[in-house]
Amino acid sequence: MKMIGMGCDIGTSATKIVIMKDGTVAGYGVTLTKDKPDQAIEKFINKVLSNTGISLSDIKYCGSTGWGTKFLSLDHSEESLIKCLSKGAHWTVPTARTVIDAGGLSSTAISVNEKGKPMEYRLNDKCASGSGRFLEMVAEALELKIEEIGPLSLSAKERVHMTSQCAVFGESEVIAHVNAGREVADIVAGVTYSVGLGLSTLVKRLGVQRDCVMTGGVAKNVAVVKALEESIGVEVKITYFDSQIVGAIGAALCAQARLKV
Amino acid sequence: MEDNSILSSSLIRVRPRPEQSAKEAMDIALSKSDLSLEDINHCVSTGYGREMIPFATSSISEISCHGRGAHWVVPSIRTVIDIGGQDCKAIRVDERGNMLNFAMNDKCSAGTGRFLEIMAKTLGVDLDKLGPLALSSKAPVAITNVCSVFIQFEVMCMTSEGKNRSDIAAGIARAMADRLNTIVKKVSVKEDVAVTGGVAKNVAVVNNLKEILGVEILEFKKIDPQIIGALGAALFANERSQRG
Numbered sequence: 001m002k003m004i005g006m007g008c009d010i011g012t013s014a015t016k017i018v019i020m021k022d023g024t025v026a027g028y029g030v031t032l033t034k035d036k037p038d039q040a041i042e043k044f045i046n047k048v049l050s051n052t053g054i055s056l057s058d059i060k061y062c063g064s065t066g067w068g069t070k071f072l073s074l075d076h077s078e079e080s081l082i083k084c085l086s087k088g089a090h091w092t093v094p095t096a097r098t099v100i101d102a103g104g105l106s107s108t109a110i111s112v113n114e115k116g117k118p119m120e121y122r123l124n125d126k127c128a129s130g131s132g133r134f135l136e137m138v139a140e141a142l143e144l145k146i147e148e149i150g151p152l153s154l155s156a157k158e159r160v161h162m163t164s165q166c167a168v169f170g171e172s173e174v175i176a177h178v179n180a181g182r183e184v185a186d187i188v189a190g191v192t193y194s195v196g197l198g199l200s201t202l203v204k205r206l207g208v209q210r211d212c213v214m215t216g217g218v219a220k221n222v223a224v225v226k227a228l229e230e231s232i233g234v235e236v237k238i239t240y241f242d243s244q245i246v247g248a249i250g251a252a253l254c255a256q257a258r259l260k261v
Numbered sequence: 262m263e264d265n266s267i268l269s270s271s272l273i274r275v276r277p278r279p280e281q282s283a284k285e286a287m288d289i290a291l292s293k294s295d296l297s298l299e300d301i302n303h304c305v306s307t308g309y310g311r312e313m314i315p316f317a318t319s320s321i322s323e324i325s326c327h328g329r330g331a332h333w334v335v336p337s338i339r340t341v342i343d344i345g346g347q348d349c350k351a352i353r354v355d356e357r358g359n360m361l362n363f364a365m366n367d368k369c370s371a372g373t374g375r376f377l378e379i380m381a382k383t384l385g386v387d388l389d390k391l392g393p394l395a396l397s398s399k400a401p402v403a404i405t406n407v408c409s410v411f412i413q414f415e416v417m418c419m420t421s422e423g424k425n426r427s428d429i430a431a432g433i434a435r436a437m438a439d440r441l442n443t444i445v446k447k448v449s450v451k452e453d454v455a456v457t458g459g460v461a462k463n464v465a466v467v468n469n470l471k472e473i474l475g476v477e478i479l480e481f482k483k484i485d486p487q488i489i490g491a492l493g494a495a496l497f498a499n500e501r502s503q504r505g
Contacts, residue, residue: 012414035421105411127369128410137410168370168379168409169347179277 004054005061007252008041008076009084009245010068013104013132014217015041017048018248019059020256027052028245037071045074063255065247079254081247082110082118088250089213090116092239097209100228100236101247102199102218104132109203122206127166130198132217134167135224138174138191142184149188153223156189170194189223196227203232212236219243262495269294270488275346279310287316303502305494309347321497323490324352325360330493331455332358334484339451342470342478343490344441344460346374351445364447370409372440374459377466379409380433383416384426394430395465401431412436431465438469445474455479461486 002022009016011033019027029048034040049056062076065084069076089099090112099110106125110118128134139146160177164170170191177187195218203212214236218224220243229236239246262268271289276282283306291297298316306317307326314320323343331341332354341352348367355361370376381388395401402419406412412433419429437460454476456467461481471478484492 035417105414126406126411127408131410133410133414165368166370166409168375169368172347172375176277 002058003060003256004058005063005252005256006045006059007084007248007250007255008045008062008064008066008069008072009081009247009251010037010041010064010066010071011103011247012067012106013136014244015044015068016066016245016248017045018245018252019048019052019054020249020252021052021054025241025245025249026054028242028248030242030244033068037068038073041068041072042074061252061255061259063251063253063258065251065254077255077258079251082108082121083254084247084250085215086110086112086118086250087116087253088246088248089215089239091249091253092241092246093211093213093237095211096213096237098203098206098212100199100203100212100214100219101216102130102132102195102214102224103216107131107199107202107216107218109199109206111206111209120206122202124202129165129167129170130195130202130218131167134170135191135195135218135221137167137171138188141171141174142178142188144184144188147220149192150221150223152185153189153192153221154226156185157183158186159193160186160190162190162194165198192221192223193227195221196224197231199224199228200231203228208232208234210234214238215243215246217244262492262499264499267484267492267495268296270485270491272485272487279313280315283310283314283316303498305498305501307490307494318498319501321494324350324363324365326490326493326497327457328352328354328360328493329358329496330489330491331457333492333496334481334489335453335455335479337453338455338479340445340448340454341457341489342441342445342454343457344372344374344466345458345490346378349373349441349444349458349460351448351450353448353451362448364444366444369407371407371412372437372444376409376412376437376440377433377460377463379413380416380430383413384420384429384433386426386430389462391430392434392463392465394427395434395463396431396468398425398427398431400425400428401435402428404432404436407436407440434463434465435469437463437466438473441466441470442473445470450474450476452476453479455481455486457481457486457489459487 311320350365
């Protein structure tokens with residue numbers, strides 16, 4: 001019998017859907033979380049399903065996590081994001097002992113055991129200083145695409161020194177650097193460095209244990225990952241899947257585990 | 262200023278460079294009073310860009326200037342809460358307007374004018390309409406976050422849920438005052454209390470602040486609360502030019 005299930009991670013910035021079939025990822029999709037999420041989520045699920053040739057009635061279990069879980073009308077179990085990130089990261093990188101997730105607004109560092117169970121975590125859900133949203137704000141201010149920021153940072157000759165912690169003040173500081181005639185590459189290098197450094201303080205508060213795995217949208221920024229690696233002094237692995245869908249994979253795994261009980 | 266009276270003043274939105282902003286504002290103020298730069302005996306600059314003003318004779322921190330300026334307008338003032346575009350300060354002054362101690366936040370945009378600017382933009386209202394909009398609310402929403410970016414997201418969600426905009430504006434004013442309170446309570450508030458800076462123009466924030474602090478807050482009737490720092494700088498300039 002084929003075992004087909006689904007995981008949803010509805011974040012403040014992105015909605016992630018994963019279809020699992022017999023313990024493998026059969027299909028997935030990542031889209032921006034819409035203004036009125038309810039219908040948008042369902043439509044997006046159907047779109048992801050249509051790409052896999054699986055119909056909604058084939059889905060035996062569905063786990064959901066993230067800020068927007070309340071908008072999901074399909075039958076589902078609600079899973080904790082910390083658990084989902086741990087399970088998802090462990091599933092993709094079994095040697096993972098520290099999971100660092102940086103998403104649209106919040107960032108989390110979790111220490112997990114050899115079974116992928118979360119042991120302890122540190123969460124920043126109060127301040128947008130090192131968030132994906134901050135990187136978006138900087139990209140908008142500099143008229144860059146978000147995916148250009150990482151590679152551009154790596155080409156910097158002389159990184160600017162960012163003094164602001166706050167995302168809002170950081171954006172103003174970026175504009176001030178532009179007005180002062182600094183190179184865009186040098187400015188974004190300063191930004192990604194400060195974001196990486198911010199994440200490292202979260203990880204250090206938890207204690208660094210190898211292997212470190214980074215997930216979430218910010219993990220796609222090579223320069224942030226590099227700054228994080230330099231600051232904590234160990235390699236940071238990125239999952240071989242899209243780093244944004246790790247939470248959704250975890251949600252599917254959590255829901256599946258409930259079936260077996 | 263001439264002797265002890267204001268001849269003219271000006272207020273502009275900052276330009277990219279401080280020297281440019283200062284020159285433009287100075288030109289406006291001079292033309293209003295039919296004076297030229299040569300007529301100025303002493304010019305004191307204050308604020309973030311104070312070290313970069315070529316025509317300034319000397320410079321003084323905006324903390325001292327706000328204390329001095331507010332005290333000149335209302336001599337009974339002992340606590341000045343100055344809320345500008347990118348910081349907030351609570352300043353205690355003595356009976357002569359000299360600064361005793363102060364507390365400030367310039368690290369986090371929550372609790373600064375910048376926060377209100379972002380909120381006005383998110384709600385789609387002009388900044389000067391945010392206060393009046395809040396006053397018309399009967400059931401202010403509860404804002405749960407502290408960070409400007411997080412609250413922006415929270416407000417966007419409330420808007421898409423169809424919550425009343427005046428209730429959201431009232432919630433924003435409350436959140437702003439709560440945030441200000443964390444700074445203000447670091448100095449022991451002594452009456453009379455005045456609020457200066459651009460945020461003083463938001464009645465809803467000032468009302469909330471009165472309620473939280475449990476004190477009356479004096480209103481400047483004849484003088485724009487946003488020019489108090491510059492006024493203080495002019496008072497120092499007067500003092501210095503008389504000293505020779």
